[in-house]
Amino acid sequence: MKNHKILTVLGARPQFIKAAAVSRALLRTDLEEIIVHTGQHFDEKMSEVFFREMDIPMPAHRLEIHSLTHGAMTGRMIEGIENILFSEKPSAVMVFGDTNSTLAGALAAVKQHVPVIHVEAGLRSFNMRMPEEVNRVLTDRVSSLLFCPTDAAVQNLKNEGFEHFPIKIVRTGDVMYDAALYYFQKAKHHSTILQKLRLEPGKFALATLHRQENTDNPERLKGIVEGLNQLHKQKPVVVPLHPRTRKTLENQNLTVDFHIIEPVGYFDMLMLLHNCSIVLTDSGGLQKEAFFFKKPCITLREETEWVELVEGGYNTLAGWQPQHILHAFEKSMSNQPDFSKNLYGQGDASEKIASAIQEFLLKD
Template sequence: MKRILTIVGARPQFVKAAAVSRSLKQHGIEEILVHTGQHYDANMSEVFFEEMEIPKPAYNLDIHGLNHGAMTGRMLEGIENILLKEQPEALMVFGDTNSTLAGALAASKLHIHVIHVEAGLRSFNRQMPEEINRILTDRISDILFCPTDTAVQNLDNEGFRNFAVQVVQSGDVMLDAALFYAKKAALKSTIIENLGLKEFVLATIHRQENTDDVQKLRQLIEGLNEINRKTPVVLPLHPRTRAILQQNGIELQCRVIDPVGYFDMIRLLQHCQMVVTDSGGVQKEAFFFGKHCITLREQTEWTELVTCGFNTLVGTDKALLMAAFEKAKMNQPDFSINLYGNGHASDIIADTISKA
């Protein structure tokens, strides 16, 4: 394959695309980048393209702020029109967002090969829209790049050996990005100095099942406030979540900052004591930078982090959160274990595509 169309729409996909795009260029593969607009504000989108030197998208569908069905449907229509115009040999999608599923559906219905990067992940929670997206995307993909052995095993368990597909254990492209951009972040980000940070816990909250359920959100904030009384908590917070807190009179005692770019996020991860998050990507990034993660979810698609003791699942239970916090302060796991490859996943992906 020498010409592919890549779909991105959310922050983690910008990070993954940055890593893979460099390798595609080195392998002489023409890439047409399409931004669905799923994350549309400057801090969640434009800053990543600027910082990470990703080529500006050839197309921006500007689709956002809709319910799942409407958003996915409009993306499907928009991507189909681009595919009909550009006629690529394949379409590449990342992860498990609505943009991922829309891109895969549009291509498969036009009999264009689908490449899924970060395939085979399962949280086994069908209540999560991301779980539905990843299951369906895997099933209609032609080349599945798995970040871990567990992901490959998940596909084996679902019978993918019987399908006419190519399954590749590539390693994780987010590790590629973390290693590559950590050096740039050290030179370009001054967030630690600007905020005067020393010892702190880094927290993020963004999942709708947490932010849209006021009872859950109140419990989470009470837990973060209690942690903050022991160790300062730094919380990059999206304006939407901040508005929900204000509307419901939920008081935040943490240090709230605006959403940050990737370089600032790397620096925060490097300097924090531990991470508290409901993000899938941040769970891995915490591991990349040697920090224990407490995850505000009942399940995770990154099960190896829990099994190996790098991640603790607490859901939204304040007592479990506090117990995990106290335990993590005393815990010093060995982060040298290789769970996500050697930092060359993007090269494996580009090489496989070039030979397909």
């Protein structure tokens, strides 16, 4: 008989990966997990494949909310999650990262006086124009249990006065590192992406592009595409592309010389990461995954929440201008940082999280 029920709210690819690691750890506790899928990522390759590949418990509730403005999406998610809270009556709600699903889950819970658990708390880009920054700041503020992946994340919360709030802050390490260690062993036996794309290990660059600050800004998008086109002349560039971004490229009549492929599952992405020579991305999670696989990374933004990667020389902030992207590529390929440093824990973050949640709930 499970003692407490945890309602886990998920909606986007990175959250599925993080939840997979934590869900495995929760199975070894007295806690019952109920998963809510908001539908924020609704494409089959962006969503369902992760549940199948990674053995994540299938969602008990699906809200199917997507393709709306930030306000409309978040509002409808809050309404849907609130109804689930009334029926499930969980002891706590767990949210991951910094998406609209994250904020909606946190707000729905705190309004009903249900404790909020935030995995990947304390991260800051200090750019409040980013929807993700707004989501993570607000989610942290209404949470009762904050799990921080890095020392910098803990320090951010201290700088903002969180030590004076009635909450608990725990430095756990990064659950994405847990996932990468565990699932890479499976990926080696299941993924055929290299053979399918006829890619030679170490001979290609891996790039992703999905942030609205880039895809919804014609000047930035054009600059990034031009930079990737020029880089492709030196080294093949492979880009698994979100359907929305692909449509935007078509609508703007942008010429693409690099290799666009369909979105890939987690196993295929791990194999692409392991075998590429460099990563270019505007994703937060992929910056870390590049580090896990000892690959230099170029971030197609002006700032990052993963400051330790920039400070350590693993990650170069390039922004969107073609000349900056090419300069960052030349710098990254000639630089050899020390990848032996332990920035994200020992691969046991999920176990620490599960243990801390159980202790938190059982004391009440």
